[in-house]
Amino acid sequence: MTGLELLGLLMLLVMLGAIFIGLPISFTLLFLAGVFGYIGMGERVLSLAYLQTIGIMKQDELVAVPMFILMGFICDEAGLMERLFRAFRDLFAPLKGALYVVVIVTATLFGIAAGTVGATVALLGIMAGPMMIRAGYDVRMSAGAIAAGGTLGILIPPSVMLVVMAPVLDISIIDLYAAAFGPGFLLSAMFIAYTLIRCHFNPQLGPPVPVEERPESMRIVLWECLVGLVPVTVLTVVTLGAILAGITTAAEAAALGALGAILLVIGYGRFTWDGLLKACYSTMATTSMVLLLAVASNVFGAVFAWLGTATWMTNALLASPLPAWGTMTLLLTLIFLLGWPFEWPAIVFIFLPMLAPVAKGLGYDMVWFGCIVAVVLQTAFLSPPVAMSAYYLKQVVKEWNLRLIYRGMADFMVIQVICVALVLIFPAIAMWFPGWLQARRDAERRAQIEYVMPPKVAAAAVVGGK
Amino acid sequence: QTPPKPILLKGQSTHPASANFHLIFKLWAETVEKMSGGRLKIETLPAGAIVPPFEVFDATSKNVLDVGMAPFGYILGRNTATIPMSHGPLFGMDGQDYWAWYYDGGGMKLLEEFYRDVLKLNVVGFPIPTDYPQGMGWFKKEINSLADLKGLKYRIYGIGAETYGRLGVSVVTIPGGEIVPAMERGVIEGAEWINCEEDKKLGLHQVAKHYYTPGMHEPVTGGQLIINGEVWKKLTPDLQEIIKVASVYATTQRNFSFNRETAHACQDLIKMGVQMHRTPDEILKNFLDEWEKIQGEYATKNPFYKKVIDSQKTYAEQIVPFKLSWFPPYNFAGEYYWKDKVYLQKK
Amino acid sequence: MSADTGASQPAGVANEFPHAFYAIIRAIDRFSDVTGKLIALTMLFLVVTISYEVVMRYGFNAPTVWVYESSFMANGAAFMLGCGYALYKGAHVRTDIYWENYSERTKGIVDMVSYILLFYPVMITFMLISFDNAWHSWDTGERSQESVWRVIMWPFRATIPLAAVLLMIQGVSEVLKCWYQIQFGREFEHKEKIEI
């Protein structure tokens, strides 16, 4: 290990300490990169910082970030989720543990349209929370279902986390999106199965919805379901369909999705200029925060690479005597542990670039790796002390105390870990869908280009071997 | 007496580790180390390791990198003179003549002036010609005349884009990685990339079956091996000479291999059923006519541009007619031996 | 999310700071709010132009030459310029693990120190180096190169020093708010945590 590599390691440790204290992450990263870079490489660090900044500003994939955020904000305002929630509540009313299922199904479907965890958890909390309290639902499991269900949107595409992760791992957003569907729906199914099974054996946990709160006719229920589902379907077809079919880039699809969401709001008669502008303002603040963090992390990462510490770390991890899957498990555990104190943006931007070369060096498919990391990161929302999901839930359902919410989330985190293990053992869970899309594309290509070889050309093509 | 500590330089290219362009860079560094008896060691990092590809010129100028390897195309927006300094019809010169212009026709002096006074980059550069020559590209349908090309959505780079654009072709410039999907979904109907070898890697034969060559826009792609000015000044004259000579050796050596690799790739494509055609002369002729008009405009607007093409013209005027007169036509003895192996039929 | 939470001096507080103290905060916040909202209109620009491009491409077989470059440049410029607004909105993330347990006064001190020690040196440096580069771009007449649009590049590069200036202006207001927090042991205004 050279002096410079050691300097880089020291920079990493100081950074960890500094952000633990609670200093604003972006400015801290820029500052430390500046100071340690200056020691290691002199004034040149300033140019390095500038070049990384302009590099991020020119990245065309990142246009998808504000567009997906905007789409999410507009969907939140459109009241799509309230509609979906009511429709499903009526549909599943007679079931034991109905409200758990309703919460998770609504969160899953809404995850396809948007996926801001805060908005999803808050809305589910406001709508489902009081209902669950009235119906005598188990507090732990209710809080857990809402907090965990609310995080599904970050995994199920479209998701801003996946959008920013793809360039970090140097893979296509399309592939990452396709891969995330499998684990996303699996997780949702596992959540539902878990709550239903527990309610089956202990009906006390989730009694059926009281008769007086049920709808009168099933026809109305079905109609509401249909109307509630239409907007989600439209948005899915417009955005995900366009991306997965390869018709548009992710940024283009996201812009169309935002436009689609605006049209839906107009269709629901809820459009106001004020609302639209507000969504733009919120989008601006969030985008600036995320992408400034991307800039700062890239500057930090570039200094880290320049000092040689990044390569040294990768080589050290690759040289470990563990088998490939052992090192992979170690990496995922590390990311999981980072998820307790940190939120996902810090992990994706700062730590993932340091760990990804190891996964690559071990020969793992980066799309699969990205997907499994996404599932692990989802737990960052559920792992205290920095558990955003609990924080949002506590804000809207004052009756539930934080300790009970944490206890409830812990059960769902176990399911989450099982899901990670499943994806680790059966990569097909993630890779089946992107593989199928690829096979379909290949078949279409073959159908488009039927090569007919003229015999003369074929003869001419035979030239001395390689 | 202990041997002096070796000088370590940090270098990065704009290309991934497997690309020919990066392989030249690597071979150059290895050669320098050998020739200097280990006194000079150069780290050759691939694209993105320290700075994004488009920033390599600036990074080397500011000494974030000691050494950079990048094509002039990556700073095309800085000055139109990057075009004749790196590609374009070049007044009939081929890749070899173009390289000769640098070392024998006054190009090196202009290059120095270009960096210092025009681009204002603090670097010393050496020309690294690669990938010569490039085809006109892939099309879904046969192209028999300029009329067939008009209105077509065609992905092409640099001066090709400017020129075909003026000829009424609907040109698009999208990055390499997006060409195949764009072609697949009909966003574009034609696309040029590099040549058989590189296009095959990209998968263009999976989305189009008609491949046309030659093009007039890129008889060669001029890369640049650049060394930070201050770093350069600190090197002893023998090390400076080693750097220069090694660049010539590494470029030639890799280009020999690349030529052979491309030949095999062309054969592979034909075996797969790709139809390779010679670009109709009419298209190439129109291209040159239009390009000369554009070039005239550039030259009026940009004095340095004029200086470069005047120098190239003077050189080409001596070399090209000489080679046309004195060198046996390539096809004469070539066809005597290999006529039935030629896979392109002139239209 | 009301825009002007910090605009007025909290009721029931002895006016120990001179009036100008609150006036400066108010003026700066207002400035960041207005500029930020103007910059946020870029979001609508992006939705409209990108959708237009897709429609032109598929509907009319006529892709534009300018949408591709203009969209990533608009995004890059907007997110940089929007950083000052994000600072005003309290959007720049920190790790809460210990932060939550600090007293308001400690929070004020930590923030004040990080503004003076981290934030300002970084921003001043950033402004200087990026100004230099924007100047270089202007000086050499740099144009874009990812398409044949060939738009001039210096305004895009100039957004970085400008962003640093906007951040530093809002920084003054934030430092004053820290000062208030240290003095009175309570937040000047509460900023909701922004999530993504």
Ligand code: NA
């Ligand atoms: Na989502």
Ligand code: NA
């Ligand atoms: Na956490």
